[in-house]
Amino acid sequence: MTAIRVRDLRKRYGQVEALRGISFEIEEGEVFGLLGPNGAGKTTTVEILEGYRRRDGGSVDVLGHDPQRAERAFRERIGVVLQHSEMWPNLTVAETLRVFAGYYRRSRDVGETIALVGLGHKRDDRIKTLSGGQKRRLDLALALVGDPELVFLDEPTTGFDPQARRAAWEMVRGLRSLGKTILLTTHYLDEAQQLADRLAVLRDGEIVTIGTPGELVDASGPTEIRYRLDGELTLLRTDEPTRALHELTGRALTEGRELRDLEVRRASLEDVYLELLREEEAPE
């Protein structure tokens, strides 16, 4: 089953064309990552799917609903972490979650949800005393307390320390294993690689590539061989790494020279990503 279907989605803000006709589908139970530099249109896309913003063109289907109509039945089924939001500063974590839990016909247990995001030791503390990362975890808890089928996470781990990020990853994996569908945006490539079943790279309102993390890396072409000879750094790109390396080391051996800092590497997702963004900038 398809959870989200987006066709030729367009959005403009005055002169700014924020989305120039993007299309993608997300299957039920899939974790889909949306990557892209600042201003690429990630938040715009996510907020159209959540029902916050109206589209200017194209069609959108989320769990069989048109989010633009923001029906209550639709909102019962989604969970949302906004890129920015705050909560009542003087309520405690548990009180805030109880308020939100009351909005849903069917909600998760409040204590369990707090424990799930690792705020158990803060449950009776006021929100204004939480750190930035702890507030973000509260946002996550608020998104989950309605026991949604589909969860939107707009940069959910921004501001997390490395340990908290790992914990959040575990949580997302946990949600996935419960069969939830997740759409997340992130600036962190390792996060996308770790979590996303498939991902799309957005730039300037267009999808420049879409696929599994593995496919993106495979499509990236040549292997890189780097070495330093006579103090000079050389970079070699090849589709035949075995032969290239053999020739290179063979020559060095016969000449009795050392290839310092020799390194063979496949492109990482990060290389692919940066390459994609660079290609797009070139025509200027």
Added chain:
Amino acid sequence: MRLFLHQLRADQLVFWRNRESAIFVYLFPVLLFLLLGTVYGGTYEGRPVVDYLVASLIAYGVANTAFGGLAIMLVVRRELGILKRIRSTPLPAATYVAAALASIVVVFLLQTATILLLGKLVYDAAWPDDWLSVALAVGVGAAAFCALGLAAAALIRSSEGAAAVVNVIILPMTFLSGGFGPTRDFPDFLQRIADVLPLTYFVELIVGIFVHGEALWAKPGTIAVLVLWGLIGAAIAVRRFRWEPRLG
């Protein structure tokens, strides 16, 4: 209804938990009443001054609480992103707004009751004769000023400015409309301004009931002006109210 009560309870919790809102919105008019009651006594035009004070401070309360308190509360929540966040939950927007209004009205009613009670206990003010008129006048005033509070929330751009803007409106308005004492000796142009202020009409109504023992129905024109102001506020709110923070 269950959702409405749930949200009303949440709004009450948020209100009383925040010391600033509890003190400035609920307590301040009460303290002002005690202060003025201690300073001024005796009679004015043959009526006990404390009756004027009770009426005046209820009028100040409607401006301070139903109008100002509501506007500030909504602007702050909007700018924090709380309104936006709640919009993607199943809580209907109308239920949310209804609960927010009800919550501030609860505060205003408690405040009014406190002033009445302190007037009686501390300054030996007489109870009003006509409780029905009191209840209806307070209800009409609360409704009109809540509507104006919604309009103000829609027009105010930032939470930093909200308290300042609201006070710049409330204090001169209360002064000009007779909430802080008779305006008979004011220069003509100030009285002209007062003639269009909604609070002038609420003061007229409430002073009539508390001081002169009139019934609410004695002043249909006054009620009509209040209702008109309420409708203007509601119209602005419907057209301009936003759930999302302003950008930048």
